[in-house]
Amino acid sequence: MSVRYFILGFLSQKPMSGYDIKRFLARFNWLIGSPSFGSLYPVLHALLKDGLVTVEAIPPEGKRPRKIYSITEAGRAVLREWLDQLAVSDASLKAFLMSLFLAGTFSPAGLITHLQHRRTQVIDRHAALEQSAGAPDEEMDLGQCLARGYGLAIAAAELAWLDSTLDWLPQQSLPMEVVQGDGALLR
Amino acid sequence: MSVRYFILGFLSQKPMSGYDIKRFLARFNWLIGSPSFGSLYPVLHALLKDGLVTVEAIPPEGKRPRKIYSITEAGRAVLREWLDQLAVSDASLKAFLMSLFLAGTFSPAGLITHLQHRRTQVIDRHAALEQSAGAPDEEMDLGQCLARGYGLAIAAAELAWLDSTLDWLPQQSLPMEVVQGDGALLR
DNA sequence: ATGTGCATGTAACTGGTTACATGATTCG
DNA sequence: CGAATCATGTAACCAGTTACATGCACAT
Numbered sequence: 001m002s003v004r005y006f007i008l009g010f011l012s013q014k015p016m017s018g019y020d021i022k023r024f025l026a027r028f029n030w031l032i033g034s035p036s037f038g039s040l041y042p043v044l045h046a047l048l049k050d051g052l053v054t055v056e057a058i059p060p061e062g063k064r065p066r067k068i069y070s071i072t073e074a075g076r077a078v079l080r081e082w083l084d085q086l087a088v089s090d091a092s093l094k095a096f097l098m099s100l101f102l103a104g105t106f107s108p109a110g111l112i113t114h115l116q117h118r119r120t121q122v123i124d125r126h127a128a129l130e131q132s133a134g135a136p137d138e139e140m141d142l143g144q145c146l147a148r149g150y151g152l153a154i155a156a157a158e159l160a161w162l163d164s165t166l167d168w169l170p171q172q173s174l175p176m177e178v179v180q181g182d183g184a185l186l187r
Numbered sequence: 188m189s190v191r192y193f194i195l196g197f198l199s200q201k202p203m204s205g206y207d208i209k210r211f212l213a214r215f216n217w218l219i220g221s222p223s224f225g226s227l228y229p230v231l232h233a234l235l236k237d238g239l240v241t242v243e244a245i246p247p248e249g250k251r252p253r254k255i256y257s258i259t260e261a262g263r264a265v266l267r268e269w270l271d272q273l274a275v276s277d278a279s280l281k282a283f284l285m286s287l288f289l290a291g292t293f294s295p296a297g298l299i300t301h302l303q304h305r306r307t308q309v310i311d312r313h314a315a316l317e318q319s320a321g322a323p324d325e326e327m328d329l330g331q332c333l334a335r336g337y338g339l340a341i342a343a344a345e346l347a348w349l350d351s352t353l354d355w356l357p358q359q360s361l362p363m364e365v366v367q368g369d370g371a372l373l374r
Numbered sequence: 375a376t377g378t379g380c381a382t383g384t385a386a387c388t389g390g391t392t393a394c395a396t397g398a399t400t401c402g
Numbered sequence: 403c404g405a406a407t408c409a410t411g412t413a414a415c416c417a418g419t420t421a422c423a424t425g426c427a428c429a430t
Contacts, residue, residue, distance in 0.1 A: 001388085001389065002389090003389080003390080004389095013328055013330065017409075017410090018409080018410075018411095019408070019409050019410080023408095027315065027316065027319060028334065028338060029279075030277070030279055030280065030308075030312050031279075031280060031338055031341065033279060035390070035391090036390070036391055036392080037409090037410075037411080038390070038391060038392070038393085038411090038412085038413090039389070039390045039391075041410065041411055041412090042390095042411090042412085043389095043390095045411095066408090066409070066410090067409085067410075090217070092216075092217055092218075092220060093217065093218060093280075097334060097337060097338075100330060100333045100334045100337055101330045101331065101333075101334045102330055103328075103329045103330040103333050103334075104328050104329050104330045105330075121217075125217050128214065129214065132214055141200055141290075141291050142290045142291050142359075143200065143287060143288045143289055143290040143291045143292075144288065146287045146288075146290050146352065147215065147284060147287045147288045147290075149348065149352070150284060150287055150345075150348055151215060151218055151284075153344050153345070153347070153348040154218065154341060154344055154345070154348075156344070157340050157341055157343070157344030157345075158337075158340070158341065158344075160340070161336065161337055161340040161341075165333065165336070172329070188416085188417065189417090190417080190418075191417095204381075204382090205381080205382075205383095206380070206381055206382080222417095222418070222419090223418070223419055223420080224381090224382075224383080225383090225384080225385095225418070225419060225420070225421085226417070226418045226419075227418095228382065228383055228384085229383090229384085229418095230417095230418095232383095253380090253381070253382090254381085254382075
């Protein structure tokens with residue numbers, strides 16, 4: 001049920017309609033895929049029933065009203081919980097990109113920790129893939145060879161991006177809120 | 188039903204057991220995920236029922252027999268059909284990596300065409316993502332900014348890999364069993 | 375002898391898709 | 403005026419996961 005938390009995350013940024021969320025995600029369709037309306041709207045209804053979001057039908061100047069959803073405090077708590085568990089798990093590319101979208105809900109320090117954690121994961125995977133050629137008993141055909149090279153390239157690119165972002169980020173987050181004293185990851 | 192064709196593709200390389208396929212795919216778990224046994228074995232049974240594969244219980248030196256599956260001619264035809272349709276569709280990263288695994292089932296010329304087609308797709312997506320900053324009416328928060336940069340980095344890396352592979356591939360005279368061992372192959 | 379890895383399998387569940395239905399609005 | 407886009411929704415269906423069950427082999 002990852003769509004649930006993903007929606008929750010978008011709504012934590014600003015109130016949106018279901019259609020807005022879909023349209024926004026379409027841009028990253030190739031990387032992570034975007035949920036269909038057939039899953040989006042029911043999830044929205046479920047979130048509403050659970051009290052994690054609220055609706056408001058806003059008629060924009062004589063137009064047909066759009067249903068704008070807003071996250072509640074309970075919703076924020078649930079989202080925070082999910083992010084915490086995501087940070088420690090060995091996340092897929094999809095899950096990580098999701099967490100990136102929600103960067104705004106992290107504290108500055110928490111975000112940096114999150115990226116650093118991801119960095120060690122990527123390094124591990126890159127090393128594992130590189131080693132996979134060393135197994136001499138197992139022959140690699142063209143397909144395995146290409147797939148391995150592709151994976152290595154993606155991992156290397158993500159590592160480079162993480163490094164440059166981790167370098168750039170501290171300068172950006174200075175004007176933001178001060179880190180919480182108790183070491184909590186999230187704002 | 189992508190697992191079906193994926194399995195078919197692996198079996199087109201060489202006969203394997205279900206366990207073999209799972210173990211092999213685990214390496215790329217972070218990129219594309221690997222199917223669980225709960226889906227793997229039933230699919231294998233279905234393929235068998237449809238006559239796309241055959242089984243042979245091979246007892247390795249007094250050990251308990253393993254079920255080795257082999258692809259049939261009908262299976263090869265189905266796989267080819269799937270690959271054809273995949274090549275023209277706007278494939279996700281996952282589907283593309285799948286097709287890479289099956290590079291051996293392409294003709295040399297067909298593989299190059301496939302990669303070139305992918306290349307234009309990646310260029311388009313990169314351009315689309317880059318443009319998404321230009322929209323002045325829509326403000327980008329930190330999360331959208333990071334996600335966009337991440338997507339751009341991945342796309343750029345894939346493009347670079349495609350270029351170098353397309354450059355390297357034609358020199359590889361004859362198809363199938365290529366090199367084993369050293370990782371400098373795809374550099 | 376007991377635990378861990380190999381190896382195969384099944385049943386229940388569910389998250390998500392496909393396909394369909396509706397209506398209002400905007401554009402050529 | 404008709405087509406396309408915006409916008410929301412429902413129901414059937416299915417792929418794939420989780421959880422469980424089985425049994426052999428091998429090491430500690």
